[in-house]
Amino acid sequence: MRSTRRLAALATLGLALAACSSEAGTQAEESAENTAEVQEDVEFEAGTTMAELNEAGAITIGTKFDQPGFGLLNPQTGDPEGFDVEIAKIVAAELGIPEDGITWTETVSANREPFIQNGQVDMVVATYTINDARKQVVDFAGPYYIAGQDIMVAEGNPEGIEGPDDLAGKTVCSVEGSTPAQNIRDNYPQAQLVTYDVYSKCADDLRNGNVQAVTTDNVILTGLVAGSDGAFELVGNPFTEEPYGIGLELGDTDFRNFINDVLEESFEDGRWADAWDRTAGSITGEEAPEPPTVDRY
Numbered sequence: 001m002r003s004t005r006r007l008a009a010l011a012t013l014g015l016a017l018a019a020c021s022s023e024a025g026t027q028a029e030e031s032a033e034n035t036a037e038v039q040e041d042v043e044f045e046a047g048t049t050m051a052e053l054n055e056a057g058a059i060t061i062g063t064k065f066d067q068p069g070f071g072l073l074n075p076q077t078g079d080p081e082g083f084d085v086e087i088a089k090i091v092a093a094e095l096g097i098p099e100d101g102i103t104w105t106e107t108v109s110a111n112r113e114p115f116i117q118n119g120q121v122d123m124v125v126a127t128y129t130i131n132d133a134r135k136q137v138v139d140f141a142g143p144y145y146i147a148g149q150d151i152m153v154a155e156g157n158p159e160g161i162e163g164p165d166d167l168a169g170k171t172v173c174s175v176e177g178s179t180p181a182q183n184i185r186d187n188y189p190q191a192q193l194v195t196y197d198v199y200s201k202c203a204d205d206l207r208n209g210n211v212q213a214v215t216t217d218n219v220i221l222t223g224l225v226a227g228s229d230g231a232f233e234l235v236g237n238p239f240t241e242e243p244y245g246i247g248l249e250l251g252d253t254d255f256r257n258f259i260n261d262v263l264e265e266s267f268e269d270g271r272w273a274d275a276w277d278r279t280a281g282s283i284t285g286e287e288a289p290e291p292p293t294v295d296r297y
């Protein structure tokens with residue numbers, strides 16, 4: 001089942017690329033053909049978040065808007081595209097909510113917990129590392145992917161940065177409220193950390209020489225390298241584990257269990273791998289890895 005779906009997705013991708021590789025909007029058209037099948041007749045126990053969302057036919061989802069491959073706003077459609085977006089659509093579809101019932105809200109790293117806590121979003125799918133500090137204030141389904149902190153430098157690596165120890169005395173950019181920024185503060189205090197609200201601003205700083213390196217998850221950096229026209233390169237030496245979870249309101253165990261079930265099904269039936277192939281995988285050229293094991297903590 002899984003390999004059949006993947007082959008079908010790859011064939012579609014090939015046709016779409018062959019047909020209109022030069023046209024903008026290719027990715028949008030292609031993902032429209034592969035949209036998750038919306039459950040028409042699902043029923044949920046009254047009073048649950050699932051029942052409420054299903055009844056409303058609407059959900060508000062927080063994601064990134066400036067991270068190629070995971071969550072990147074398409075200015076033509078006004079909607080974000082990427083692996084996180086596809087994972088979110090799979091969950092929405094299982095709630096009986098079609099794509100036009102989804103309101104996408106940009107959640108930058110620092111506002112993910114507050115947006116969940118004050119109900120501005122129903123869930124967050126945004127390269128969001130599951131960790132104990134965050135579990136104090138929100139709950140996580142997943143993980144659905146394991147990334148690792150890495151470093152991006154200017155093409156040719158002029159400073160010879162091979163790992164985090166080489167950041168001593170160098171300027172390195174990351175994002176406020178992210179685990180990579182915290183890791184630099186806690187464990188590499190000799191590095192001069194510059195922070196912004198979003199990673200695209202770090203990329204701008206690297207491009208114009210304001211900083212010597214950018215650090216965050218390898219998969220985010222890979223997307224920025226791919227979009228840099230050869231200006232950047234990835235060091236390629238990940239030094240942490242960043243298990244990506246779907247953030248939701250603390251204590252909503254039914255909703256968390258439901259999302260965990262959906263994730264596990266998508267790992268099994270190939271929807272997860274299809275989503276990877278059409279998004280982050282099409283940037284890296286790498287096959288989808290083995291899906292991680294869901295942690296029902």
Ligand code: GLU
Pocket residue numbers: 109126127128129175177178179180216217220242
């Ligand atoms: N996964 C890390 C985090 O959740 C870094 C990526 C990000 O900032 O979104 O903080």
